[in-house]
Amino acid sequence: MVEDDAFLEDHQSRARCIRCGDEKFQPYHRCESCRFEPQNDDLVKSVYLSVWRYEDADKQAHWAEALKVLTKDEIVHFTFASEEMKRLHTFVGDLVKTGGRHFWFVGIPLIAAIMGLTWAVFAKTF
Known part of the structure; x- marks a missing residue:
């Protein structure tokens, strides 16, 4: 691994x-x-x-x-061997794409949840 x-x-x-x-x-x-x-x-x-x-x-x-x-x-x-570069280009590209999708599907909802909790806490204190 x-x-x-x-x-x-x-x-x-x-x-x-x-x-x-x-x-x-x-x-x-x-x-x-x-x-x-x-x-x-x-x-x-x-x-x-x-x-x-x-x-x-x-x-x-x-x-x-x-x-x-x-x-x-x-x-x-x-x-750099061209065939290995092609393989790694796909590998790195997949990692970059996965990282981007991870942000949209996990990061944005997480940020929204934190903002919602923050708003709820501040709304009760004022």
Whole structure:
């Protein structure tokens, strides 16, 4: 499972910055070194250069080791396989869509409920 990262050593990076090659904790995080924040196709490339490229823990562990030994220069000049990029583009796109739907179906009703409770409490106090 993707959430289970027990194969990683303490403080081992889970991703590399596609712009400068430095280590990051997550592929969607802004790089602390160069301040690059991946979006769109760059986010897909960032997922490619992270352990989250795979869902299988064994593959994640193997890829984590490969990412650890690549130099910053090798990361910056990395050649992305087109078929894997297509797969990850679909994967990342599905995550983004699911996140958006989650907000509309859970976030908006939750905000409405909080506003309703707040109104009820304030209406009774005044």
